[in-house]
Amino acid sequence: MFSDRADTIEPMSRPPRARELVLDAFEALLIDDGERAATMDATARAAGVSKGGLLYHFGSKDALEAGLIQRLDALVDTDIAEMAASPDGAVAYFVRTSVMTDDPLDRTIIAVSRLAQGGHAAASAALRTVRERWADALRPHTADDTALDLVMLVSDGLYYNNALGAGGVAGPIPEGAAMDTLIALVERATRA
Amino acid sequence: MFSDRADTIEPMSRPPRARELVLDAFEALLIDDGERAATMDATARAAGVSKGGLLYHFGSKDALEAGLIQRLDALVDTDIAEMAASPDGAVAYFVRTSVMTDDPLDRTIIAVSRLAQGGHAAASAALRTVRERWADALRPHTADDTALDLVMLVSDGLYYNNALGAGGVAGPIPEGAAMDTLIALVERATRA
DNA sequence: GTCTATATACAGATAGAC
């Protein structure tokens, strides 16, 4: 049902490229400097366009924020599919990927969290929905509701520490072997 | 070394009362509406004083934020003492009190988190210090570093969900019996 | 599609009256 015109080579993207660059810039500002600093002006400057140029793609601040939330939903689709297919098991995959690796999904989640903490209702709702989707995907892999709570909370804790790292010293997140041991402990405590 | 004049009855407070009311208002705005909305103007209005009146107590936005961080440190002193004295055990006390009950400490932590997410370096540093103090107090009660990580992360996860609740629907936090079961699971997995 | 220029509102902070 797709009619992708693949006969042009250079501008391969269906979603306008400039639009994605603006979202990248907005995301980076939210992560590095917080909601307050992520203004239309700063976003335009960071994306290398003018304010007017930005407002052609996103007619308002609300539209820009909605665009970021839309990106989050798309990235979570992919993540849930990868989690289900993970050879390690869904729980191990989920806990391990809950620590920020600067991949697109991690970045978008932190950015949307900043929006949520700024009182943006749609951002809070989007994060709750994402959390619920993850919980649904993990439920078959955990012993009971309490075990699922534990897995979800450890993941939330990891994200909380990631989110606090902004602009400051890195948070106290288990790395390498420490993470492997933590995952083993969580799996032992929650295995279905 | 203190020369407390206790001979006056009515104004019993050493820290000026208006100052505390301003901090209460600032805190409430941060929690309910986010950092962006917690302006000097809005804080003054919520505290029932004028902008000039607020600026008598806190000469700048930075001073106001520093005042909130100072309040956090004082509240954590009390909490650590209560945790050590808890008949339930430190781990159970810690996990149970990690869910927002609208007590002064919970409120101040969420408020300072908002500041931290807005890029306020001193707020991030203060939260890291608080986390470290808790970890030190809990270390003797956990089997090893991994167990301690697990307890800390569950607590962080609880706070993360509390923090997201702002202005929106309540987060998916275990309550009542579910919380008791979770604490039992965490204790079984981490007991020293 | 992308730009400059501008309107309107509100932020943090100062000055000085009461």
Place this chain on the structure above:
DNA sequence: GTCTATCTGTATATAGAC
């Protein structure tokens, strides 16, 4: 101690040229 102006900078958004 607490107030009412008021200054200065910056945010979102619009208008309209190129």
